[in-house]
Amino acid sequence: MVNQTDSDNFPPLGAVSSRRPRSAASAFSASSASSASSASAHAEGVHETHKRLRGEAMRWSAASLDDRERKSVFSGDIPGLGVVVPGQQILVEEGCMRGHGTYEKGGKIFAAVCGILEKVNKLVYIRPLRSRYQGSVGDVVVGRVTDILNGKWLVDVNSGQAACLALAAISLPEHRRRLDEDMLEMQNFFVVGDVICCEVQRVRADGQILLHTRSTRYGRLMNGVFLAVAPQQIQRQSHHIVQLSCGVQVVLGLNGYIWISLPMKTSAKDTMNYAHVQTTHEKVSKEMRLAISRVRNIVLCLARSNFDISTQTIERMYDVSVSRGWEAKDLADPLVMQELVEAFLVARLGKDA
Known part of the structure; x- marks a missing residue:
């Protein structure tokens, strides 16, 4: 007796099977479709994430709009409160007139330049830096x-x-x-x-x-x-042609x-x-040349440190540089210049106190 189990389960040789193996092209197409579907799903996820973030940003913007507007408004009741930037709204009392560095839009006053807000009587203006x-x-x-x-x-x-x-x-x-x-x-x-x-x-x-x-x-x-600095750093005083205690004359x-x-x-x-x-032209002695060089370097130090330049500040910094034993050429060194500024501030605070 012949066992029919194997013949029934397996077709004879040469016969075409109903279960054909998958070709490479079909496998590639299937993988491409799977990749495309996953990429599409990823893109949709990214889009949804961006949409959600934009919504949160808009809600935060609407919630904090009043706070940001309050921060962008500058009060002009007291002169010299601080620095304003272009486009910043300036709140002034009723009846004030706008001056240089400001413009009016929609009945409000805004800053046109970056500078310090000043007020003289009813006039409000901005002094540029x-x-x-x-x-x-x-x-x-x-x-x-x-x-x-x-x-x-x-x-x-x-x-x-x-x-x-x-x-x-x-x-x-x-x-x-x-x-x-x-x-x-x-x-x-x-x-x-x-x-x-x-x-x-x-x-x-x-x-x-x-x-x-x-x-x-x-x-x-x-x-x-000759020396050139920012005009805003020259302090207005009664005399601008002065002779210092060291014998050097300065025209500010x-x-x-x-x-x-x-x-x-x-x-x-x-x-x-x-x-x-x-x-x-006169013959300048060595001592006067050194004194002129020292005063020049001191004025440069004051200008780079954003100090007001006046006769008093030049005299004080001159005395500090002499007391520390620095020569005129040493004052051109940035490190020495920083030490000079620190010593000048200490001496200035001590005298003011």
């Missing part, structure tokens, strides 16, 4: 002659445009009248490249500054070094230009105005 010199009548400035035109000199005073010093705005020798020959010989007074000290006479509507040198204190500067121009030199020799008869007559 860094800006060009604007000019004010009576300011003592230091400038450099850049060009000679018909009856006037153009002077660089760190402003938006060149200042003008007219021939009629200087004192001629022996206070004589101006003649036509003086206009032809303007180079006998000031030439291009001369550093001069002068005073602001008037500011035009277009912003140009008009200068004059009708004083024995003003005129050509010599026997010294309100436009940010500073001249450090030997003391000027002036009198009621001799003035600084005449570039090639009274003012001449």
Whole structure:
């Protein structure tokens, strides 16, 4: 008897089986479809996550909008409260007028520049942290002659445009009248490249500054070094042409230009105005050169440390540098400069206390 179990379970040789093996192409298609479906599911999950996060962000934004608005509003009741940034709303009392550095939108006042909020009576304005010199009548400035035109000199005073010093705005020798020959010989007074000290006479509507040198204190500067800092760092004081206790004379121009030199020799008869007559180069001793260099480095240290530059601060830092035994060249070292600032603050707090 033949056992039918094996023949029934397995087909004979050569017969086609109903259960065909899967080809490589079909396997690849199946795997691709599976990958695509998983990628699609992952993309949908990422999209849902992003959608949920956006919803949470919008809900947080709506919930904290009032807080952020309160933080972006700056109160202008007290002058000098702090620094404002462009676009920040400024709250002022009723009846206040907006000044420089502000603009009005929708009945509200906003800051147009980054600076310090100031208030004078009913006027609210912003004093920029860094800006060009604007000019004010009576300011003592230091400038450099850049060009000679018909009856006037153009002077660089760190402003938006060149200042003008007219021939009629200087004192001629022996206070004589101006003649036509003086206009032809303007180079006998000031030439291009001369550093001069002068005073602001008037500011035009277009912003140009008009200068004059009708004083024995003003005129050509010599026997010294030139230094430029930010105009906002020069502290306004009663005298801007001062002689320090070390014998060095400093001209603190309100436009940010500073001249450090030997003391000027002036009198009621001799003035600084005449570039090639009274003012001449002098021989500077080694001690005075070192003193001038020390004062220069001290002014640079004050400027880089964002201190107000005045006669008092220069004198105090000068005394501190001498007491510590630092030489003039040592003050150019950043590490020594940092130590000098710390010692200056300690001495300043001790004297103020």
